[in-house]
Amino acid sequence: MLLDVRNLTITGDSDHGPIDVIDRVSFSVAEGEVHSLVGESGSGKSLIASAIMGFLDPRWTVRADRLWFDGKDLLSMPAAERRRIIGVDIAMIFQDPRSYLDPNDTVEAQLGEAILDSDLSSKHWWSRRKERRNKVIKLLHRVGIKEHQAVMESFPFELSEGAAQKIMIASAIAHRPRLLIADEPTTAMEPSTRQQIYRLLGRFHASHKMSILLMSQDMGTIMPESERLTLLYSGQIMESGPAQALLKEPFHPYTEALTSTSLYQQSRCEPKTHLPTLTGASPPMQHLPIGCRLGPRCPNARRKCVTTPQTRKLRSHFYACHYPLNSAAKVQGND
Structure with a gap:
């Protein structure tokens, strides 16, 4: 089993005391x-989803009999x-991609950051830059964006909803x-x-x-x-x-x-x-x-x-x- 969740409980604070917002949820x-x-x-x-990814802030308390990924306990392992x-x-795509894409960076810059250095074969920085750019173009083609040049130079707020979500998917699958x-x-x-x-x-x-x-x-x-x-x-x-x-x-x-x-x-x-x-x-x-x-x-x-x-x-x-x-x-x- 890749992801195994058993009796996941997420407790939040309120004016009436702690509340189990998520109550013993189990799935795999x-x-x-x-x-x-x-x-x-x-x-x-x-x-x-945020509990699995470890995105929850300290006001939430996460407990589980099991929250395992590939046999490893996500809750007890070092940060x-x-x-x-x-x-x-593990990767995640969100409801509103524009809220999670950096409005100050172009699509090319953000997708380039999603590509791991270990996936690059070039030894010199100038050739690695070209290789990274080629991988960004391939990613855009894989998610169905053919006019890659215009999209790469765009900022997130300049994209349509569908295009922004495709960029989010491309970023998520960049490291397979x-x-x-x-x-x-x-x-x-x-x-x-x-x-x-x-x-x-x-x-x-x-x-x-x-x-x-x-x-x-x-x-x-x-x-x-x-x-x-x-x-x-x-x-x-x-x-x-x-x-x-x-x-x-x-x-x-x-x-x-x-x-x-x-x-x-x-x-x-x-x-x-x-x-x-x-x-x-x-x-x-x-x-x-x-x-x-x-x-x-x-x-x-x-x-x-x-x-x-x-x-x-x-x-x-x-x-x-x-x-x-x-x-x-x-x-x-x-x-």
Whole structure:
């Protein structure tokens, strides 16, 4: 297993004391696998990504039974070793690339910094500079940017959203990472641009067997190559399992709500037709419900839901619900 996360808990301070914003989250990403982590805005996806990368500031407390990358404990290892792993084996692309690209440097300068010195074969500084520039051009071509000269001389604020995200992807794959964390990489993009980005990620996954942890708000925007899905709500895992099986027969009401909404949006419907939705909104960090955090919005909620449901396994499905949808899961839950 390349990335193994077990009972990850992230605690933040509030006026009412410490709050477990991320509550015992567990998932894994195998070598060469695409794993999609899906949840509404505010569910904690970016916090989990930042915890893996080591980006969280001291006001957050990170605990886990296991937070391993390639068998190495990311939480207990020295900071220098973790930076080396993050700099070489793990890369991340963000929701808003312009916020993470340096506005004072050209694209050529920033992509040049992403290329490791160990990847250069030239011995002299003048030839190394030319070699680095040629590698930048190749990177731009790989992410689908043909007019490389104009883009290389541009600053991030001069680029379109799609072009800026492609630059972020080029920077991430420059050192051929084993794991790419994509935190909602197509947010607010047009459908055509979104498809370009996902085709690009799919091509790198196929050609380099690169593992991808994709984070998304919508079932309709996950990559077709996704082999496993994990549903996250307000910092708790609702359901996890093989993508096709989970989409075909969800066990959790939250999974069914997201799936039906996505499928309904993709189908043709009459004007003024009511779209299927999950009533209510995600709770703020300061007012998280006790027990199952979906309880106040769940159509199947009952008195028992004020206690946190145990995570159960049925075949290759993991789910945390007192009243699952599948008949076999209902029988198992009543055992």
